[in-house]
Amino acid sequence: MTESQGRYDVVVIGAGPSGSVAATLLANYGHRVLILERQHFPRFSIGESLLPQSMEFLEQAGLLQAVVEAGFQYKNGAAFCRGTEHDQFDFRKKFSDGWGTTYQVQRGQFDKILADSAGQRGVEIRYGQTVTAIEQLETSIVIDVSPEEGTPYRVAADFLLDGSGFGRVLPRLLNLEKASCLGSRVALFTHVEDNIRDSRFDRNKILITVHPSNPEIWYWLIPFSNGRSSVGVVLPRALFDDAIMAEQPTLQRYIDEGGMLSEILANALFDTPVGKLDGYSCDVARLYGERFALLGNAGEFLDPVFSSGVTIALKSATLAAAAVHRQLNGLQPDWEQEYAIPLKVGIDTFRVFVEGWYDGRLQDVIFSDNKSEPVKAMISSVLAGYAWDRRNPYVSEPARLSTLAELCRR
Template sequence: MTTEQTDVLVIGAGPSGCVSSAYLNKHNLKVKVVERAKFPRFEIGESLIPRVMDNLDEVGFLPAIEKAGYEKKLCSRFLRNGINCTFYFDQKFGDGWDWTWQVPRAHFDNLLAEEAQKQGVEIEFETEVVGIEFNGSNSTTTVKDKAGNLKQIQAKYVIDSSGYGRVLPRLLNIDAPSNLTGNSSIFTHTKDVNRPAGVEGTQITFEVIEQKLWLWVIPFSDGVTSLGVAGDTGLIEALSETGDGDEALRKIINRSDHFRDRFINNEFIFKPLIKKNYACTVSKQYGDGFVLTGNSSGFLDPVFSSGVSLATTSGLLAAKLVTRELNGEKVDWQTEYADYMDKGYEVFSTYVKEWYNGNLQKLFFHPNGNPDVKLKICDVLAGYVWNENNPFVTRHERIVTNLALTLD
């Protein structure tokens, strides 16, 4: 078996892996990415939030993304029984980006990978990690290419950005149950042949079908739209006795007064995919010679589109800390990485819970909504979940619950 050597091995070329590898490469570390799939490959997660722009900007990806002409996302619209609550990101409490994009992930992820490669990152596609052994902080990873050939990669550090592949959580047995279990999703793409002209046609929307079940509509600039339903697993399963995603998704579209006519007779571009009980976490985010980033370290829920933002934030932060450590500095991984990331995850986790228990929906759709509250919640929805000036961040555990009580 051949053996290669690198400073840092990154597992997975999704958004998290691309951002971390680009940063490491810019900081003169030898970095190698191994990616199981052949790109472009589809992944779900098409609604970005503004905080992601900080990360993409820091590694120099923005000019290329700008050229791709993706649909701009200026706001998040929530609908329930015909009532509209739209959060415009330029009307938020704090500083920071006030727009982002709605991205077809196959194209977007491929573009990020190409940008990383242009900057000098070596990505080996169709090569998957099948085993790893640690000797202190040094590791030897076994990878297998599509022809079945095995090879070893010795690295001083491993960043696991393998998303739902969850390579190190499985190999090191550090998978842990999420306290957000119990939600599932069905999704597909459609050629949006009845797309209305103007803003309505390009508007991203999350429509409440019932308290624990919602429909997403994410129009792309190429005329295709992403459609999905997410929510309580029991409710999702009840949509189709045979488990047919097509039937289930059409039932939900049929329940939407807003979108029924636009989508009910559309053909789906691919058979709707079903992702059950998607929330996940780990018992440990880092260890001697390794760190987990993005979905490999955990995923909450799609309702506030936090996934790619958290994945790139953790990827970038991990890369910065690895760079410092390999340059001989002492890094406190618990406070500088795990505690920091936990803070962001915990804020989003509260908002996800408050969404499904109905409290946030009460605030969003109340006829006398408080504009100041809206600005502060908008800051959270934009992804600025570390803004210590925002009481909707610092007091996230009680503030939504308490406000909702005042509306009863």
């Protein structure tokens, strides 16, 4: 028999960045919050190169100090390589106001820091819990939970937030999933003892490298503060055959083809199994409904190329927490105007940049020899996560990227 285990103001599915930040903000408001997390922390996750805009959201929730004190790798920008072409964007030289530096983080440690800090703020967190169903009642939403140990149970809440990431719990349970407009791709990745001695590599920046002969293939190299790095390759789905291609040799073969990247990693020790993320781009029919909202990757995930995932997740948590707080206080927030539309401003900006990366427009801008410094500062702002700053012409009108690409090609 399923037992009832009380009622909360808010239940959050997932203790990742979006869930922990939303829960902390709501606990700061004085609400009773429960997080249900399927896994146990620390646990491995990718999305390790944060953007400076994220620092503002962590600061709002009161979580920044714990992150700063953790000793993560300092990050001040992004470097790009395509054959013999190189450029870098210093995020401190950007158009938008705000943070210009951030960190490269091992997500197991980073996510646990956020979750532990949420717990210290009064959020109740239960690990090893799988949400199996929900029931929307007139005055509450009821969540069915299957724990790793013990009897299945139900909890009730005034509001439910889904921060389950790629688990996408509510989109599956409520049939909200829809195909992404972005192409299907595969990411292969691992952690290495990097042993990098190459002076061309700046550990304060993520390195994004384009494959020498196929511009749709690209690599990331994210250095950590302990002499290790995250390295991955992103391929069009058509280039990866599950039946005949194993992850480890495929990743290493592509790294060997990576030009300067292969030289930088010449002494790397590949000591960790290779992971795969397949067909990761996703979308939903809507971001909210009666007594629920979707956060971060549970709503929409674009692509790892500009490390936008955590930033979008934290922005969604900040917007949603404010709207939920108003609703719990008896007000009637306009979820379309206060949550969906503002969130999509940044998502749509990043989407144009992702599309521009794969069709070559943004690559031609990045590797242009004749960029003006003011325009470069505007592009740098978007790459730093300030995709909601409507003062930036490439946010207010992202289609300007096509015109800029044409000018750079000339």
